[in-house]
Every structure is written in C-alpha cells, then in structure tokens.
Amino acid sequence: MVSRSGMGQASGEDAIVRQRLKLAGIIALILAAILLARLYSLQVSQYARYQTLSLDNHIRLQALSPVRGLILDRNGVVLAQNTAVYALKVTPERVPDMDLMLAEVGQIIDLSDQEIIAFKQRSSRRPGFKKQLLKTQLDDAEAAKFAVNEYRFPGVTLEAVLHRDYPFAELTAHFLGYVGRISEKDQNRLEEEKYKGISHTGKSGIEKQYERALVGSTGFEEVEIDAHGRTLRTISREGAIPGDNLRLTIDIELQREARRALGASRGAVVAMDPSSGEVLAMVSNPSFDPNLFVDGIDHATYSALRSLKDKPFLNRALHGRYAPGSTIKPIFAEVVMEEGIDPDESVFCPGWYMLPGSTRQYRCWKKTGHGRVDLHAALEQSCDVYFYEMGKRLGIGQMSGVLKKFGLGSPSGVDLPGEPDGLVPSAEWKLATRNEPWYPGEDLITAIGQGFLMTTPLQLARVASILATRGIVVQPRLLMSKNDPLSGDPKNLNNKKNTQNLHINTEAMDRVIRAMTAVMNSPRGTARMSGRRSAYSIAGKTGTAQVIAIAQGEEYDEDSIREEFRDHALFIAFAPVENPKIAIAVVVENGGSGAGVAAPLARKVLDHFFLKALERA
Amino acid sequence: MLRRKKLLFDGPLMIGLITLSFLGLFVIYSASGENFSVMVRQGIRLGIGWVVMILVAQISPETIKRFSPHLFIVGVVVLISVLLVGVVAKGAQRWLDLGVFRFQPSELMKLALPMMVAWLMTRDKLPPTFTIILLALVLTAIPAGLVVIQPDLGTGIMLAASGLLVIFLSGIRWRHLMMMLATVAAVAPFLWSQLHDYHRQRILTLFDPWADPMGSGYQTIQAQIAIGSAGIWGKGWLQGSQSHLEFIPERSTDFIFAVFAEEFGLIGVLILIVLYLFIVGRCLAMAYQTKETYSRLLIGALALTFFFYLFVNLGMVSGILPIVGVPLPLVSYGGTSMLTLMAAFGIIMGMHSRRRLMT
Known part of the structure; x- marks a missing residue:
C-alpha cells in the first residue's frame, strides 16, 4: 500500500477540492434547470404547435373524389360519362431536378411542349406538395412503359383517373356544355370545402346548370403514413357520394336527325313537347368537340375556333337572336280577333302598302300582290300587306303586349345557364334607349316580324307550343329526372309544372290553327311542299327574315347578295294538329326562304319523330 | 468475504x-x-x-493511481495506431479490429485521461501551478485531438471535458481559468476554420433548423x-x-x-x-x-x-x-x-x- 502521506494530503487540499465539488454540483443543477426549462418550453408552452406538426407528419387527410353523375337522354342513352384514363401526376416538391425529370420522362413517353408549358404554369401557381397533372390520356402501352420506370422518378406517379367523356361530342356540345379544370375564377365561386379532391366543374350547359346534383360529395380518408411516405393504415374513412345521374328530356336520335337535316348550314332547331315543355332536341350548328375542353384546350386551338366567323361556340338555339319574320304572324292574327276585328274582313294586297300621307312603299313579299285576303288567307299565304294594315290598326302598344304574353322578350326559364331576353320593342323602350319617338312605319314592320323585334329559336319553339296547346304557356326544360346513382330511383323530382293558361278565345285559336294547317296543305299554303303526303297533320308558319334593309325601289336578288346578308329562313310548326305531341322551331341563317329551306328541314325532323314513334308502338 | x-x-x-x-x-x-x-x-x-x-x-485505488500513466500511454499508442490501421465504420476510423472483437480505443481513454490528469495533479500540492496546468492541458489535448481527427468530435469533446473537469476540481486558480477561457476565445475562429463542413452546418442549423x-x-x-x-x-x-x-x-x-x-x-x-x-x-x-x-x-x-x-x-x-x-x-x-x-x-x-x- 502506498504510504498514507502519499495518498492523504493536507486538509487545505481537501477544502479546495470539496469546494470545487460543491461548485460543480451547483453548476450541474443550473445546467439541469436549463434543460428542464427547454423541455418545458417544448412540451408545455409549444405543445399545441408540435402536436399539430406531429399529426401533420403522420396523418394525411386524403380527399376521395366522388364520381360525377352520368347524363342520359330520355331513352337512357349515355350523353356524358366517366371513363378511366391513365394520367401522369407530379408532386413538384418531391422531384429533385424538375428539368432533368421532364427530359427523362420525355424519353419514355411523348411529352409535347404544350404539355410541359401547361404543367409548369399549373405547378407555379400551386404549392409544391400538391400533385399536378403532367400528361393525361396515356394509352396502355405508354402507361406500361412508364410503370416499369416509375421507380426512377420520385414524385411522379401514374394514376388511373376518371375522365369526363362526351360520346356524342359535337352533337350535344351546346346544351350539355362541358366540364373543365377548376380555374382560379371558379375557385371564387365554388365552396372550397366541397371541392376538395375535385378537379373539374361544369363550365356551361347542363353540366353547369346541374353542377350541384352532378358533383356528388367528396369523401375523406385519414391515413397514417411513416417517414418514408408509405401508407400504413386507414384511420377513418368517409366514402365519397357519387353525383346524381341526370336523365334529360332530349331524344338523342331526334337530335341527330335535326343535326343531319341542318347539314352544313348555320342555324338552330328546337323541338319540344308542347304539353310538358320537355325539350326533345336542341341543335345549334356549327358545333365543337366539348371533349377538347375537359383537360384544358390549348390556346392555339381555342383561338382558332374562337375567331371562326361561324362562331361554333355560340348556342344559337338559346343565344341566337333573330328577327322572327312571318313566323310571328299567328300571334298577331290572334290579337286581331281578340281586338274585335272581323277575321272575315278582307284587305286588298296590290303587292305593296302605303301609310296615308306618306309615299314610302312597304312591300309584300309577293310583288304581284295577293289580291283580296282575309285573315285566313293572309296567314296561309303570309301576306305582308294584310299584317301592315293590322299593325297600323293595333299599334305597337297592343303588339308588344301580345308578344310578351307569348313569352317573347323575356327568358323562357329553361334550365340552361345564361338565357337571354330577346327583345320586344315598345314606344317607351325606343324613347328610353334611342331617345327617338316611335314612328308609324315601325308598327308595320313589327307586324311582319321585322325591325327591332328579336327572338331566340327556343322562344319561337315555345310560341309554337303555346299555339299547339291553344294558350297554355309551359316552361321549357331539359331535365327529366335526377336519379340516385346507386338505386337508380328518381329523386326530388320536380313535378311542379310551371304552366300558365293565357285563356285565349277558342274561336280565334281555332281560326289561327286552321290557317296554319292550311299553310302546310292548302294549294296556296306557303309550306305546301313540306306538308305534302304527311301521315299526320301539321300546323306551321314560315318566315323569311331580312338581314339587311332593301332600299326603296331596289330588288332583293338572292344571287347578287353576299351570303352573310341573305335572308334567314325560319319555320315554326306543331303536330299532330288535333293532339300536338311536338312543337318545333327552325332557323337557318342566311338560308333564304322559310318555305324553301326551313320548312322541309322541319318536316324531316317531324317525320323522324312520328315514324320513330310508330316503330316503337 | x-x-x-x-x-x-x-x-x-x-x-x-x-x-x-x-x-x-x-x-x-x-x-x-x-x-x-x-x-x-x-x-x-x-x-x-x-x-x-x-x-x-x-481493484484498489492505489493500483489505479499507480498504473494511470501506463494506461494513458497505452491508450495514446492505441489511438495513434487506430489512425493508421483502424477499421472505417460510419466514415470514421474509430475501431481497432483485434480479431475476436472490435475495440474502440477512445473508450479506454475516457477512463485513462482523467486518471492521468488526476495522477499528475496529485503529484504536487494543490492548487496546481501554472506549469502543471499547462502540462495537464497538453495531456488532455493529445488524446482529445487524436479522437477529433478520427473524426469523432463528440467523443473528443467528452474527453477534453473529462480532463478539464479534473483541472477544475483540483482547484485551478480563477485567473488561470480566465486565461484559459481567453485563449479559447482567441483561437475560436481558427478552430471554426478547422471544423468539418458538416460540423459547421450543424452549428448553423442549431440557430435555424427550419x-x-x-x-x-x-x-x-x-x-x-x-x-x-x-x-x-x-x-x-x-x-x-x-x-x-x-x-x-x-x-x-x-x-x-x-x-x-x-x-x-x-x-x-x-x-x-x-x-x-x-x-x-x-x-x-x-x-x-x-x-x-x-x-x-x-x-x-x-x-x-x-x-x-x-x-x-x-x-x-x-x-x-x-x-x-x-x-x-x-x-x-x-x-x-x-x-x-x-x-x-x-x-x-x-x-x-x-x-x-x-x-
């Protein structure tokens, strides 16, 4: 053992070390207190913050997209559906080198410059952890090629997504509308909560009108993930509820027939059931492929379509504003009788009309004149002079009253977005908007459906349907029922028919309808060629609307006038006369005469409608 | 018993x-x-x-004290040899493969260094003279430095701490302590420049991990x-x-x-x-x-x-x-x-x- 003096030393030394030990102990306690203060700060003061961060770390709330409702025609033919397509999506945050990734992915599957630019635009506006679409509609070969290489591209995933698809494309574009990617503008309009996990929304037509029913509701799934992003388990799940299926009143076969009948012409056809207001066909030509819009149309294609003179995006059936021409005459004929003017009183038509004290000639379409015409003959042969005289007698006040009664000058209330008013002029209107008085000459041209009067093809179809039902105004509609997507049962069916009886004098109505029937089948009827040999009775009225004013003493020569200034051809009709099942309005822009162009076109549609019905029966 | x-x-x-x-x-x-x-x-x-x-x-305290220098010298030798022939694990040479098991010599030093410094301190009367302190610092710096260049900064710091704690406990005069601290402060910029990039990054991260x-x-x-x-x-x-x-x-x-x-x-x-x-x-x-x-x-x-x-x-x-x-x-x-x-x-x-x- 080492000597005691070697190990044990002076007591002064003991004191020194003991003092230092105490000091060190105190310092240790202070350090421990610092640690505790830090831990208290983390675990108590900042608990809520770290609690949230921890949950954010390992709990992901994933939105489950609902399936958008299908849209069917009245016979159950699918007009809008959802098809599965492969899409390439990118989570920008997880991509180490974006340009390198794009270049390498581009070697595996085709990536167009447009796709890359569109992707970069989209991803620059959204946070980096949100998935952005890079390319959609990959075919099976591309999908397979990418799938084997997927491991090389962190942050890039191949997903099967449901894609809105319109199998009839151009044929249904206008009334059905289309869905498109939710834009910033839409985001202001749509409730954010409801649209989590939903990328598309209805942009026009039925898709927009019934967005709420179609969209369904988003489901949510809470999943736990680990540090590597693997999903470990589902904590809770609330399934998405698919949107309602919509059954429309449209008969796609009739629609197709109307479109075929229009051929290359610009124009519109609207057919409806006069008793219910169900729109059977609503055609506007030219049209466009709505499928182009679903994933965002590229700018070049869009502006090319947009700048076309023919305006394919315009739904002429709903938004087209046309002077009704002579198709308006049955309405005035009715009011003539209501006002107590004897329908048998005849007016002499020399081919022109002059207001007393004026030298201005108002021409009849028939230069040689119709001779003496009563109301029946005037409608049958569409005599303008007779209606000039009646226009003079009635005046604009009476005329605009009856036009409004027949639903002109205001939206019909059809279930499509953005329906325009059309225009029914009045003296007050003219003074207010043009600061000019109403001239007597304007009474005359209004009486033959020219001048300021503007109607839409849908409004004209409704006029035909009011005539068909002898004064029952119905609200046109395209929706037949909303059906539960799972059970297929119709739900919240709106049976409340918005109808209104105009209580028109029966005798007056009879006379008008008799005259409209004569239009189709009397030897002098303007549309006799179109009424020939029909298996069912038709009542109709032709119209030819001037697009440009013809100067006094000048001739309208179809061949010498530029196409876009030629007359619009119009026609309204309903059939069968005794028990009308269909009312129709046809407008062919710059088509020429209503009798020559619009009426035969309507006949084709009516034939199809009744023959099809016969076949089915 | x-x-x-x-x-x-x-x-x-x-x-x-x-x-x-x-x-x-x-x-x-x-x-x-x-x-x-x-x-x-x-x-x-x-x-x-x-x-x-x-x-x-x-083991008796006397034995421990007596063999402190021997253990320390062995430790230093092994630390030097590990730098020459050590097995690289996790990017640092810390291990000596003795065939039967792997041995981490810095562990031995965790005991040998404080033993050595304590041995040095108790050779003379306390509180230690300036010369003794300098010597103790050198004895501390050698193994700590050898471990830091392995590189294993954490263990190096702990080794240095164990040596410095002995010096502190042995009643180093406050003015000597202040001189030491002043010297550390003076060479701090140099030490910073000698740090590995990842160490510097870690220190910077401390201030703003986000x-x-x-x-x-x-x-x-x-x-x-x-x-x-x-x-x-x-x-x-x-x-x-x-x-x-x-x-x-x-x-x-x-x-x-x-x-x-x-x-x-x-x-x-x-x-x-x-x-x-x-x-x-x-x-x-x-x-x-x-x-x-x-x-x-x-x-x-x-x-x-x-x-x-x-x-x-x-x-x-x-x-x-x-x-x-x-x-x-x-x-x-x-x-x-x-x-x-x-x-x-x-x-x-x-x-x-x-x-x-x-x-």
Missing part, C-alpha cells in the same frame, strides 16, 4: 443505476420498433457491464416535434408516432431521448433527469466523503463527465446544442460506451468503499 461485501455495495448508487438500466431497456424496446432481440442484446450488454463494474470495483427542414435541419426538427408533441403526460409507451413511424433518425442510439420524451412526456423527462441527478449527486457526495485527493478528483471528474454526457445529449436532442454524436449514457443502444461507463462506476464504488481503509 465480509470485506468484499462491503466493497460491492453502495446502496443508493446501485439503486439509481439499476432503475436507470431497466428504464433504458423499456425505452430501447420501444425505440427499436418493438424488436425484442435488440432489447435482449442490450440486456446482455448491461449484464456484462454490471460484471465489469463489480470486477473493477475490486432553414433546411428536409436536409440538415431534419433531425433537429423531427426530434423537437417528438418531444413537443408529447405534452405533459406523453403519448404512452410504444405509442410515439414520431419514433415508431421512423421520423426520428438514430432513434435507438443518439436520439433515444426523443423517443423517451415522446412517450413519457414532461413527467417522464422530469423523472429521468432527477434519476440522473440522483446518480451524479450520489457520486459527488461519495467524492466529498472520500478522504484522499486522487480518488476525490477521479470520482468527481467521472461523475461530472457522466452528467456532461447527459447535458450534451439532451441539449442536442432538444435543440439547444449542436448535434454531436454523444449517446444518452446507459440508455442509448451500443456496447463499448456502456462498458466504459460501468467500469467508471466500478472505480467510483471501489474508491468510495475503501475510503475508510485508507484513512
């Missing part, structure tokens, strides 16, 4: 160490992702550690989330989402405290710190009671180094100190460092137990 019995048991310290060891096993089980075999392996290591502790406790949340700040952030999200009561044993879903890197080794804090909350943290303070406090009391200066210095330095481990580890995990690789003593998974610690407690117990024999 009677004498041996007396030697073996310092009741309070044993209770503290046993409690901590068992607590550590529970935490290891959770931190390893409920891997039972990991826990068993740690248990075996602990068992070996206890045996080592008891064996070391039998500057690079997916990169250099990741560990710090995830550990803080684990600790903070526990609240007062914790998420419960085996219920820590941060650890079980692998958000915490090094969760069973250097960052095991984050796992513990996440599952047991502030209450658990408080208990753990009190337990450590109890052990350290008991050791300091033992040093106080010991009658002989060498033992007193060594016990004090070892106990305070043990505390320093705790402080650095908790400090780095909770984000008030830069991340240096320092394990949580007796809890972190790993073999050699645990044996060293148990050997240190063996020395402490042995020296304390024999205090009366030496008076």
Whole structure:
C-alpha cells in the first residue's frame, strides 16, 4: 500500500477540492434547470404547435373524389360519362431536378411542349406538395412503359383517373356544355370545402346548370403514413357520394336527325313537347368537340375556333337572336280577333302598302300582290300587306303586349345557364334607349316580324307550343329526372309544372290553327311542299327574315347578295294538329326562304319523330 | 468475504443505476420498433457491464493511481495506431479490429485521461501551478485531438471535458481559468476554420433548423416535434408516432431521448433527469466523503463527465446544442460506451468503499 502521506494530503487540499465539488454540483443543477426549462418550453408552452406538426407528419387527410353523375337522354342513352384514363401526376416538391425529370420522362413517353408549358404554369401557381397533372390520356402501352420506370422518378406517379367523356361530342356540345379544370375564377365561386379532391366543374350547359346534383360529395380518408411516405393504415374513412345521374328530356336520335337535316348550314332547331315543355332536341350548328375542353384546350386551338366567323361556340338555339319574320304572324292574327276585328274582313294586297300621307312603299313579299285576303288567307299565304294594315290598326302598344304574353322578350326559364331576353320593342323602350319617338312605319314592320323585334329559336319553339296547346304557356326544360346513382330511383323530382293558361278565345285559336294547317296543305299554303303526303297533320308558319334593309325601289336578288346578308329562313310548326305531341322551331341563317329551306328541314325532323314513334308502338 | 461485501455495495448508487438500466431497456424496446432481440442484446450488454463494474470495483485505488500513466500511454499508442490501421465504420476510423472483437480505443481513454490528469495533479500540492496546468492541458489535448481527427468530435469533446473537469476540481486558480477561457476565445475562429463542413452546418442549423427542414435541419426538427408533441403526460409507451413511424433518425442510439420524451412526456423527462441527478449527486457526495485527493478528483471528474454526457445529449436532442454524436449514457443502444461507463462506476464504488481503509 502506498504510504498514507502519499495518498492523504493536507486538509487545505481537501477544502479546495470539496469546494470545487460543491461548485460543480451547483453548476450541474443550473445546467439541469436549463434543460428542464427547454423541455418545458417544448412540451408545455409549444405543445399545441408540435402536436399539430406531429399529426401533420403522420396523418394525411386524403380527399376521395366522388364520381360525377352520368347524363342520359330520355331513352337512357349515355350523353356524358366517366371513363378511366391513365394520367401522369407530379408532386413538384418531391422531384429533385424538375428539368432533368421532364427530359427523362420525355424519353419514355411523348411529352409535347404544350404539355410541359401547361404543367409548369399549373405547378407555379400551386404549392409544391400538391400533385399536378403532367400528361393525361396515356394509352396502355405508354402507361406500361412508364410503370416499369416509375421507380426512377420520385414524385411522379401514374394514376388511373376518371375522365369526363362526351360520346356524342359535337352533337350535344351546346346544351350539355362541358366540364373543365377548376380555374382560379371558379375557385371564387365554388365552396372550397366541397371541392376538395375535385378537379373539374361544369363550365356551361347542363353540366353547369346541374353542377350541384352532378358533383356528388367528396369523401375523406385519414391515413397514417411513416417517414418514408408509405401508407400504413386507414384511420377513418368517409366514402365519397357519387353525383346524381341526370336523365334529360332530349331524344338523342331526334337530335341527330335535326343535326343531319341542318347539314352544313348555320342555324338552330328546337323541338319540344308542347304539353310538358320537355325539350326533345336542341341543335345549334356549327358545333365543337366539348371533349377538347375537359383537360384544358390549348390556346392555339381555342383561338382558332374562337375567331371562326361561324362562331361554333355560340348556342344559337338559346343565344341566337333573330328577327322572327312571318313566323310571328299567328300571334298577331290572334290579337286581331281578340281586338274585335272581323277575321272575315278582307284587305286588298296590290303587292305593296302605303301609310296615308306618306309615299314610302312597304312591300309584300309577293310583288304581284295577293289580291283580296282575309285573315285566313293572309296567314296561309303570309301576306305582308294584310299584317301592315293590322299593325297600323293595333299599334305597337297592343303588339308588344301580345308578344310578351307569348313569352317573347323575356327568358323562357329553361334550365340552361345564361338565357337571354330577346327583345320586344315598345314606344317607351325606343324613347328610353334611342331617345327617338316611335314612328308609324315601325308598327308595320313589327307586324311582319321585322325591325327591332328579336327572338331566340327556343322562344319561337315555345310560341309554337303555346299555339299547339291553344294558350297554355309551359316552361321549357331539359331535365327529366335526377336519379340516385346507386338505386337508380328518381329523386326530388320536380313535378311542379310551371304552366300558365293565357285563356285565349277558342274561336280565334281555332281560326289561327286552321290557317296554319292550311299553310302546310292548302294549294296556296306557303309550306305546301313540306306538308305534302304527311301521315299526320301539321300546323306551321314560315318566315323569311331580312338581314339587311332593301332600299326603296331596289330588288332583293338572292344571287347578287353576299351570303352573310341573305335572308334567314325560319319555320315554326306543331303536330299532330288535333293532339300536338311536338312543337318545333327552325332557323337557318342566311338560308333564304322559310318555305324553301326551313320548312322541309322541319318536316324531316317531324317525320323522324312520328315514324320513330310508330316503330316503337 | 465480509470485506468484499462491503466493497460491492453502495446502496443508493446501485439503486439509481439499476432503475436507470431497466428504464433504458423499456425505452430501447420501444425505440427499436418493438424488436425484442435488440432489447435482449442490450440486456446482455448491461449484464456484462454490471460484471465489469463489480470486477473493477475490486481493484484498489492505489493500483489505479499507480498504473494511470501506463494506461494513458497505452491508450495514446492505441489511438495513434487506430489512425493508421483502424477499421472505417460510419466514415470514421474509430475501431481497432483485434480479431475476436472490435475495440474502440477512445473508450479506454475516457477512463485513462482523467486518471492521468488526476495522477499528475496529485503529484504536487494543490492548487496546481501554472506549469502543471499547462502540462495537464497538453495531456488532455493529445488524446482529445487524436479522437477529433478520427473524426469523432463528440467523443473528443467528452474527453477534453473529462480532463478539464479534473483541472477544475483540483482547484485551478480563477485567473488561470480566465486565461484559459481567453485563449479559447482567441483561437475560436481558427478552430471554426478547422471544423468539418458538416460540423459547421450543424452549428448553423442549431440557430435555424427550419432553414433546411428536409436536409440538415431534419433531425433537429423531427426530434423537437417528438418531444413537443408529447405534452405533459406523453403519448404512452410504444405509442410515439414520431419514433415508431421512423421520423426520428438514430432513434435507438443518439436520439433515444426523443423517443423517451415522446412517450413519457414532461413527467417522464422530469423523472429521468432527477434519476440522473440522483446518480451524479450520489457520486459527488461519495467524492466529498472520500478522504484522499486522487480518488476525490477521479470520482468527481467521472461523475461530472457522466452528467456532461447527459447535458450534451439532451441539449442536442432538444435543440439547444449542436448535434454531436454523444449517446444518452446507459440508455442509448451500443456496447463499448456502456462498458466504459460501468467500469467508471466500478472505480467510483471501489474508491468510495475503501475510503475508510485508507484513512
């Protein structure tokens, strides 16, 4: 053992070390207190913050997209559906080198410059952890090629997504509308909560009108993930509820027939059931492929379509504003009788009309004149002079009253977005908007459906349907029922028919309808060629609307006038006369005469409608 | 036999160490992702550690003191050789492959360095003269420097701390202490330039871990989330989402405290710190009671180094100190460092137990 003096030393030394030990102990306690203060700060003061961060770390709330409702025609033919397509999506945050990734992915599957630019635009506006679409509609070969290489591209995933698809494309574009990617503008309009996990929304037509029913509701799934992003388990799940299926009143076969009948012409056809207001066909030509819009149309294609003179995006059936021409005459004929003017009183038509004290000639379409015409003959042969005289007698006040009664000058209330008013002029209107008085000459041209009067093809179809039902105004509609997507049962069916009886004098109505029937089948009827040999009775009225004013003493020569200034051809009709099942309005822009162009076109549609019905029966 | 019995048991310290060891096993089980075999392996290591502790406790303080220089010289030689022929593990040369097992020579130095400095200090009267202090500093710097260039900054710092603690306990005059601090402050810019880039990054990260949340700040952030999200009561044993879903890197080794804090909350943290303070406090009391200066210095330095481990580890995990690789003593998974610690407690117990024999 080492000597005691070697190990044990002076007591002064003991004191020194003991003092230092105490000091060190105190310092240790202070350090421990610092640690505790830090831990208290983390675990108590900042608990809520770290609690949230921890949950954010390992709990992901994933939105489950609902399936958008299908849209069917009245016979159950699918007009809008959802098809599965492969899409390439990118989570920008997880991509180490974006340009390198794009270049390498581009070697595996085709990536167009447009796709890359569109992707970069989209991803620059959204946070980096949100998935952005890079390319959609990959075919099976591309999908397979990418799938084997997927491991090389962190942050890039191949997903099967449901894609809105319109199998009839151009044929249904206008009334059905289309869905498109939710834009910033839409985001202001749509409730954010409801649209989590939903990328598309209805942009026009039925898709927009019934967005709420179609969209369904988003489901949510809470999943736990680990540090590597693997999903470990589902904590809770609330399934998405698919949107309602919509059954429309449209008969796609009739629609197709109307479109075929229009051929290359610009124009519109609207057919409806006069008793219910169900729109059977609503055609506007030219049209466009709505499928182009679903994933965002590229700018070049869009502006090319947009700048076309023919305006394919315009739904002429709903938004087209046309002077009704002579198709308006049955309405005035009715009011003539209501006002107590004897329908048998005849007016002499020399081919022109002059207001007393004026030298201005108002021409009849028939230069040689119709001779003496009563109301029946005037409608049958569409005599303008007779209606000039009646226009003079009635005046604009009476005329605009009856036009409004027949639903002109205001939206019909059809279930499509953005329906325009059309225009029914009045003296007050003219003074207010043009600061000019109403001239007597304007009474005359209004009486033959020219001048300021503007109607839409849908409004004209409704006029035909009011005539068909002898004064029952119905609200046109395209929706037949909303059906539960799972059970297929119709739900919240709106049976409340918005109808209104105009209580028109029966005798007056009879006379008008008799005259409209004569239009189709009397030897002098303007549309006799179109009424020939029909298996069912038709009542109709032709119209030819001037697009440009013809100067006094000048001739309208179809061949010498530029196409876009030629007359619009119009026609309204309903059939069968005794028990009308269909009312129709046809407008062919710059088509020429209503009798020559619009009426035969309507006949084709009516034939199809009744023959099809016969076949089915 | 009677004498041996007396030697073996310092009741309070044993209770503290046993409690901590068992607590550590529970935490290891959770931190390893409920891997039972990991826990068993740690248990075996602990068992070996206890045996080592008891064996070391039998060595007489005189022997320890006498062989301090020899052990130190061996340690330095081995440290130099490990730089020349060491096995590279985790990017650093720390291991010496002795065929049968791998040996980490810096562990030996954790005991040999404070022993050596204490030996030096007790050669003369305390407080130490300036020359002795300089010599002690050189003796401290040599092994610490050798370990830092392995590179193992964490262990290097701990070694330096153990040497400096002996100097402090030996009653270094305040003006000498101030001179030392001034010198450190003067050479700090030079040291900074000598640091590895990742060390510099770690120090910078300390100030703003959110500057690079997916990169250099990741560990710090995830550990803080684990600790903070526990609240007062914790998420419960085996219920820590941060650890079980692998958000915490090094969760069973250097960052095991984050796992513990996440599952047991502030209450658990408080208990753990009190337990450590109890052990350290008991050791300091033992040093106080010991009658002989060498033992007193060594016990004090070892106990305070043990505390320093705790402080650095908790400090780095909770984000008030830069991340240096320092394990949580007796809890972190790993073999050699645990044996060293148990050997240190063996020395402490042995020296304390024999205090009366030496008076």
